[in-house]
Amino acid sequence: MICCGLILLWLTLIPALFRRSALFTTMLCLASVCLAFGFGRVLFSSAPQICHLQLATLPLAIQFEVDALAAFFGCLFALGFPLGMLYGHFYLKAHPGEGAGSHLFWLGIMMISMFLVLLLRHILLFLLAWELMSLASFFAILFDRNNRQTRSNALYYFVMMHLGAAVLLCGFALLYLNTGSFSFRNLVFAGLAKWLLIIGFAFKAGFFPFYSWLPKAHPVAPSHLSGLMSGLMIKTGIFGIILVLFRSEWQAIELYILLAVSLITAFNGVIHALTETNLKRCLAYSSIENIGLIGVGLCFWQLGILFANPLMSALGLAGALLHTLFHSTFKPLLFYLSGNILLATHSLEIDSLGGLHKNLNYTSKLFLLGSLSISALPMFSGFISEFSILGAILLGFNSHSLASTLCSVVAGGVFAFVSALVLIAFTKLYSIVFSGEARSEAASKAKEHPLGLLLSPAILALLSLVLGLFGKLGLAFVSPLCITLGISQSQLVGLGGLLRGISLILVLLLLVSVILFLLKSRLVKHSRHSTWACGYFKGSPKLQYTGMAYINPLAYFLKPLLHSPKLHQEVQGYFPRELNYREELFDYLDKGLIASLCRWLGKFYGLFSGIQNGKTNSYITYLLLALLALLFWVLGVPR
């Protein structure tokens, strides 16, 4: 079934070459159905499947292995790709570009390579697939290639991915040296190799301090691709990290380091998501924050094993996997809708939007669902996973072990702080973009899109609502993998019972609030009037609160952590005609560390730039010097 799906996926490349986007999407859907069935069967039967592929021309047999881990992520991808491409098809139609053919082709390659990454357990082939994934996504980002910003940001992504791949290569090379085997199917990762592998995967997942490619690559990629990359592709990094965590022994101190890194990732991601003014960049930072939360869950999985607390370990892992699942529903949803906003208003700067809930009625409602899900509010999917992770953290508060309590204090405090900040960031995002009155002409003239652009967001929104109301469904999806990763069935049953109780309460809550609302709107008369402005009238939309103003009380605390150079003119004269003010937010890591590193590297290479100076006489001098050196060498070597 899986092989059949993969072959179908290869065949999709043919219509892609001929720019037949509709055919491409249909074939992709077919392939995904095959793959979803195949992976689903392996996941729920929990018996690993191995198939060999002997190619006559190749000296090595290609071995696909479908274990529960691969099957879980495979299912995610097989569900996410068709929805993404469905949206992508309509997006490309509404936003035609010259590179559509090659874009589709590379998109197809990217999807194939993402599946291959999951299936291959041969070091060289795995690295090849990994490389292909980065390369294909790089070319796919270049859809809008005439834009200079796109080219430079895509190149940044490319370089970062290759740094990650280089670290990964070192890790695998070390592994090979230690074991002498190219297959890492049943290997135990140890020593330096496991750290190198973790770092290599962390580049892809977007952990601190390797995340800086996300806020650069996502805004310039076409929206369906940003959704696919942020929702699904970074999960290959999580896949790798789970693999490494599972297959190696971890000391307490190592886990503390990983926990600290995850917490920093989440915190750093969310403060940037809070202050960022570009919609897609904000979503990219929020992906980093979500990856951090998944990391926290994974750390508590391992910490639970370390502290001999099986329930903590179960809740941590289940929470992390649930969050992985949910993040791949609500994050693509938000990215696709930001694509709708871009198409309607040609702007992603949130302070120039506003009031879109009137013109983009359905988009606004779906975006609201996505925002509430990502803010982990009850009735929406993010809540279930954060509940589980927080449960793991809370179990650490016990009087037997100081280490466990301290871990929980730090993790719990940061976790709650982060989740509150996410709430602030997303209420800000929704209310500045959709609420109130339009702040620009483009926003006031926006038109709602046809069904095609709303279809896959609607499916995703529904999915995230259903998964949020019925947490047991999500748990049923992740529990086979949890059991394979060493969690006992009884712990999961306990969690399942809890989630069933919660969903009962939440459904009741939804019903009661709907009844209350209907009753009220039935019985109460209402009239419409302009907003109260304290006696003034004819207010301008410019008087509305802006995004920066909204977060101002908190920005006071976060200022030391954010790098924001300001440019403003001094007021001159009694009646100043015009004033300019400009404030931009930068990432310390990107503008500080990486930029200065690049400068140093540039300076270092600059030392050698004098060698090739374009003068013939100096080249002849090099030749002479080389000949002389050779002569001395030949004469000097003793016979």
Place this chain on the structure above:
Amino acid sequence: MILNLFFMLVIPLLFVGIINKTKAIWAGRKGPSLLQPLFTFLKLLHKQEIHSLSSGHIFRWAPSLALTAVFFAALFVPFGSRQACFGFKGDFFLVMSLLALAKAVLVLAAMDTGSSFEGMGASREISFTAFLEPAFLLIIGSLAYAGGLERIGQLFYRHTVNIYNEWSVIIAVMTALALFIMLLVEGARVPFDDPATHLELTMIHEVMVLDTSGPNLALVHYASALKMQIYASLISYFLIPEGMGTLGITLVFLLGSFSLAVLAGLVESLMPRFRISRNLELVIIPLSVALLVLAALIVHNMGGF
């Protein structure tokens, strides 16, 4: 269970009435009747609603959802009987999130009107969450430290103040202090917010619901009072010794809530409102107090001092 529901419906508005009465008596006035908030509530239910022209669907359903969310959160907190209506191990996160949901939809509704005043209120109100959520979590953590994670009601009920054990007193006093500050912040009371102020620029909660009117306003008022009462009842469950009869529990609960309302009224009478721009720094107090409690517990457990 019925007792819980009865008190949930009756006490919150009475709580606000007691605060107002205390303030009036302290100022030498006779003051409105204790039931005045209830009368206002009933009066508002009969009024017509006015919706802002800028607002959309959220503005309409937000108050109902906010009230339901707070109500469901209150179902997990015992009100006068030994057990809450609902409860499971680790339910505090659901309570916390339900309160956050109520706050979030009200903030979205405020932003929906496009008014800069309401934006200001919304921004101030939601900023408090950033420091209150960790504080709440750490308080729960410190209560769970002694005997494992339990239902939220049990966590507070189980902790008994024993005057012969100075540790239990320290922990109870400090935790109660943190929770009381949270009550003042969440209930939008002086010194963090002044519900009686007349200038929009200095309001927080009141300005956020500036455009809300009629039954919607009634729901918001009730939700806010109920939210205050949740904290008050958590604090009063500290005082209940283990093994007390049902009648005793109810009495202690009522007495505790009453005295907390009086205390809140006294604080309002005696303290001026803090500077708005420095408000958030003071909201960190519960967080630091919660950390202190935890530190004290850990040190005590390790056999220090």
